[in-house]
Each structure stands twice: as C-alpha cells, then as structure tokens.
Amino acid sequence: MIVYQLQVGNMQNFTYVLEDEETKESVVIDPSWDLELVLETIKRNDLKVKYIINTHHHFDHTIGNDAMVNHTKSKILQHESSTLKNDVRISDGEKITFGKSELIVIHTPGHSKDSVCLVGDGKIFSGDTLFVGNCGRIDLPGGSAKELYHSLFDILYKLDDDLVLYPGHNYGSSPHSTIGKEKKTNFVLQPRTELEFLDFMGSD
Structure with a gap:
C-alpha cells in the first residue's frame, strides 16, 4: 500500500490517497480542500478510486466529499453513527478492501461520536483521535473525554508499537x-486513571 499524504487547506489538514500497488485501486481519506492536488495525485498515478472514507463527520474532513464523488464516481x-450523507455505513471491526489491500475499521469515539481509525499494512490513519504529540479536542458537540480515554488507552495503546501513525492534522513535530x-x-498517552485523564482534559 502506497500512502500519499497531502497537507491541504489552512487548518493543516491531511488528506490521504492510498494506492493498492498491484491493481491501482485506491481510496481517499478525508477530502476537504485543495482537491486539485488530490485529483492530480490520482491522475498522475493512474488510480481508480473505489471509496471515499471519512474518519469523522466534521466539515474539515468531509467538505470535499461531493466534489470527489463527481470526479471519481466512488x-x-x-461510521454508522454519522449524521452526514453517505453510501455505505461502516462499523467497528469491519474490513474495507480495495484491490488486494485492506483496512480494518476501529471505532474510537471521543473527539466525536463517529470517529474511526483505519488500520492496514502496518499503518494507522487516526483522524482526529490521536495526533503526533497530542489528541483531538473534546469540546465540540459529541465530544467526550471519557470516551476518548477508553479509545486511547483500551484500544490504541494496545496496538502494535510499530504501526506507523498518520494523523488527521499536521499539528506535531513530524507529519x-x-x-x-x-x-x-x-x-496525552502517559498512563493515567480515567479520573486523572478527565481532570487533565478539563472535563467532568
């Protein structure tokens, strides 16, 4: 699986294009702004986009959906708890296949109710659940420090240390x-009890 990590817009968002090397089938994760950059990446590499996958419903990760559908017919x-328009609702543990590549859906609420991470080929695309050096905010509608605690420590913390982390924003010391x-x-990932984490995040 080849990863094209594209920084877009003025909020340091990342849009990802993932290519299955054998078949040239691909997926686009979180299209928002600078769609010409995304489309140029698709065209330059002669890719066929099968799916657009949103890690959560916030506008800065979904605003490019319709335009990408118009261009790619994908x-x-x-996630099944999303309130936005979609074609396929995905759930925890489900496998998304494109070509000979595969992503496993991990439901990680906390930043939003419908937040997911996508794991495959030694990589994790973490949306706004986990950033390099930080985590997603919990003060937007649907945010929950308690849910984020369990997503971070009961799920992500237990994953393979070697998984390469690709976040939803370029907020850290490296992309x-x-x-x-x-x-x-x-x-954020230093061991804490749930109560300590809620206090740390400034939440009840």
Missing part, C-alpha cells in the same frame, strides 16, 4: 510517527 463510507513513539513521547 462511494462515501462513514507521521509510530504508536510506540507516541506511547513514549506523547503527554
């Missing part, structure tokens, strides 16, 4: 990291 995939490095260096 289907929009979102990508690993789960193992984040466990060592990310202050």
Whole structure:
C-alpha cells in the first residue's frame, strides 16, 4: 500500500490517497480542500478510486466529499453513527478492501461520536483521535473525554508499537510517527486513571 499524504487547506489538514500497488485501486481519506492536488495525485498515478472514507463527520474532513464523488464516481463510507450523507455505513471491526489491500475499521469515539481509525499494512490513519504529540479536542458537540480515554488507552495503546501513525492534522513535530513513539513521547498517552485523564482534559 502506497500512502500519499497531502497537507491541504489552512487548518493543516491531511488528506490521504492510498494506492493498492498491484491493481491501482485506491481510496481517499478525508477530502476537504485543495482537491486539485488530490485529483492530480490520482491522475498522475493512474488510480481508480473505489471509496471515499471519512474518519469523522466534521466539515474539515468531509467538505470535499461531493466534489470527489463527481470526479471519481466512488462511494462515501462513514461510521454508522454519522449524521452526514453517505453510501455505505461502516462499523467497528469491519474490513474495507480495495484491490488486494485492506483496512480494518476501529471505532474510537471521543473527539466525536463517529470517529474511526483505519488500520492496514502496518499503518494507522487516526483522524482526529490521536495526533503526533497530542489528541483531538473534546469540546465540540459529541465530544467526550471519557470516551476518548477508553479509545486511547483500551484500544490504541494496545496496538502494535510499530504501526506507523498518520494523523488527521499536521499539528506535531513530524507529519507521521509510530504508536510506540507516541506511547513514549506523547503527554496525552502517559498512563493515567480515567479520573486523572478527565481532570487533565478539563472535563467532568
């Protein structure tokens, strides 16, 4: 699986184009702004887009959906709790296949109710659940520090340390990291009880 990590817009968002090398089938994760950059990447590499996958419903991760559908004729995939228009509703543990590549859906609420991470080929696309050096905010509608605690420590913390982390925004010291490095260096992932985490996040 080849990863094209594209920084777009003025909020340091990442849009991802993932290519299955054998078949040239691909998926686009979180299209928002600078769609000409995304489309140029698709065209330059002669890719056939099968799906658009949103890691959550916030506008800065979904605003490019309709335009991408118009250009690629692909289907929009979102978690089953999303309130936005989509073609296929996905759930925890489900497998998304394109070509000979595969992504596993992990439901990670906290930043939003419908937040998911996508894991495949030694990589994790974490949306706004986990950033390099930080985590997503919990003060927007549907946000929950308690849910984020369990997503971070009961799920992501237990994943393979070698998984390469590709976040939803370029907010850290580097555009990508690993789960193992984040466990060592990310202050959000330092061991805490749930109550300590709620206090740390300034939430009840």
